[in-house]
Amino acid sequence: MLRWNPHTNTLEQEEHHFELQDVYDPHLFRDTFPYDRVPPIPFDHRRVPMRPADHIWITDTTFRDGQQARPPYTVEQIVQLYELLHRLGGPNGLVRQSEFFLYSDKDKEAVRRCQELGHPHPEITGWIRATPEDFKLVKQMGLRETGILTSCSDYHIFLKLRKTRREAMRMYLDVVRAAIENDIIPRCHFEDLTRADFLGFVVPFAQELMKLAEQSGRPVKIRCCDTLGYGVTYSGTSVPRCVQGLIYGLIQYANVPCEWLEWHGHNDFYKVLTNAATAWLYGCSAANGTLLGIGERTGNPPIEALAIEYTALRGDPNGMDLSVITEIADYYRSEIGYDIPRAQPYVGADFNTTRAGIHADGLRKNPEIYTIFDTERILGIPFAITITDKTGIAGLAHWVDMELRDRDIHIDKAHPGLVAMNDAVQTLYADGRLTAMSHEELLELARQHLPEHFAAEA
Numbered sequence: 001m002l003r004w005n006p007h008t009n010t011l012e013q014e015e016h017h018f019e020l021q022d023v024y025d026p027h028l029f030r031d032t033f034p035y036d037r038v039p040p041i042p043f044d045h046r047r048v049p050m051r052p053a054d055h056i057w058i059t060d061t062t063f064r065d066g067q068q069a070r071p072p073y074t075v076e077q078i079v080q081l082y083e084l085l086h087r088l089g090g091p092n093g094l095v096r097q098s099e100f101f102l103y104s105d106k107d108k109e110a111v112r113r114c115q116e117l118g119h120p121h122p123e124i125t126g127w128i129r130a131t132p133e134d135f136k137l138v139k140q141m142g143l144r145e146t147g148i149l150t151s152c153s154d155y156h157i158f159l160k161l162r163k164t165r166r167e168a169m170r171m172y173l174d175v176v177r178a179a180i181e182n183d184i185i186p187r188c189h190f191e192d193l194t195r196a197d198f199l200g201f202v203v204p205f206a207q208e209l210m211k212l213a214e215q216s217g218r219p220v221k222i223r224c225c226d227t228l229g230y231g232v233t234y235s236g237t238s239v240p241r242c243v244q245g246l247i248y249g250l251i252q253y254a255n256v257p258c259e260w261l262e263w264h265g266h267n268d269f270y271k272v273l274t275n276a277a278t279a280w281l282y283g284c285s286a287a288n289g290t291l292l293g294i295g296e297r298t299g300n301p302p303i304e305a306l307a308i309e310y311t312a313l314r315g316d317p318n319g320m321d322l323s324v325i326t327e328i329a330d331y332y333r334s335e336i337g338y339d340i341p342r343a344q345p346y347v348g349a350d351f352n353t354t355r356a357g358i359h360a361d362g363l364r365k366n367p368e369i370y371t372i373f374d375t376e377r378i379l380g381i382p383f384a385i386t387i388t389d390k391t392g393i394a395g396l397a398h399w400v401d402m403e404l405r406d407r408d409i410h411i412d413k414a415h416p417g418l419v420a421m422n423d424a425v426q427t428l429y430a431d432g433r434l435t436a437m438s439h440e441e442l443l444e445l446a447r448q449h450l451p452e453h454f455a456a457e458a
Contacts, residue, residue, distance in 0.1 A: 023164075054258070059099070065099075077335065081328070086122060089121050090321055092318055148186050148189060150205075165201050194230040194241050229272065230268075231271060232269075233275060244281075263284050267299045272293070276288075322378050387425060421445045
């Protein structure tokens, strides 16, 4: 068998071969995954080279995994969110694909409505179980690619599917062959990869998939699914939990091209974005996520975070319109009624708002001191101040500056009116107030103590 070299884009002679290790009882790796305590992170002190793929991109599963964590979206909401994903991805299609359920009449209508928009990106793909009946749905919807559930760990193979490894692999390969025969690109979802026997099942299975790809001359993709968020990126950790080790092994041992690899993670241990970015850095071309990170249980990599991370890693957004991130957040709040956590990065109402007086004083002098980047220029959101008893006169001065910036007026912190406003605020909190000052309350104080700049409404 020939070996694909992802760095030279050439085929070379195969160097590695691993036989399927069929076992009678499941290997649950209890030393790594003890169910009665927090799983320890294993180290074998092996390191693999960082070799990013030539091209990386984002894929979306908002309408599949994302709908497993919230009330279903309406068809109209799906269409509008899909349109926003298209605009975020820009003319170069950095948000390359979007994955849809295909089971209900509503699912099918949403696919048809999005197909009618005619956008080349995100390409609409499906998701099915590894059964001939599910495969018919992909044919009916006229999709070019579909995800296929091909669970890899013995937790799933033995305890859920009630099969042996050989039986599971045979079932998976049959559906992959059917997809290839029907001119549909199979994307095999290696479910629970971070608890699987990497050399005993994962690599032999991946090698069989690459044989099918070589024989047919068609791509067979692999989605690396960190189903329970066990993936870690610390140097010297061991597979199957080591993200960089998994990607390196699939490329080097199974000869999977970078362009056929995709990372799909969950945030059970707060590592979801770092894991996805690490997969990019070690050769995986695609990072899969959802809008706002909404996904099963703890969620997936947020699409908006992947867009910012891509820009940071590449030094350029490559055509992505990052201001659409704010439009997406506004749509969730106003049209879907989703309560975004106020401090959530990039999309929360308070993500670039401070309550600290010392920060407010720094912002007045130069916004670069306490803001991550020019959020107004990049995301269309200026930095802001929330007034409490902790904000102090510097915070009030900044609030006044922002209100008067169209007139280019700057109020000195020693201004008697500003001092009086601060005294009034401090009195309210001394009397037991707990909530932040509203914009309307501050305007009333400003009209009272700075009437020369805030004339009362007629």
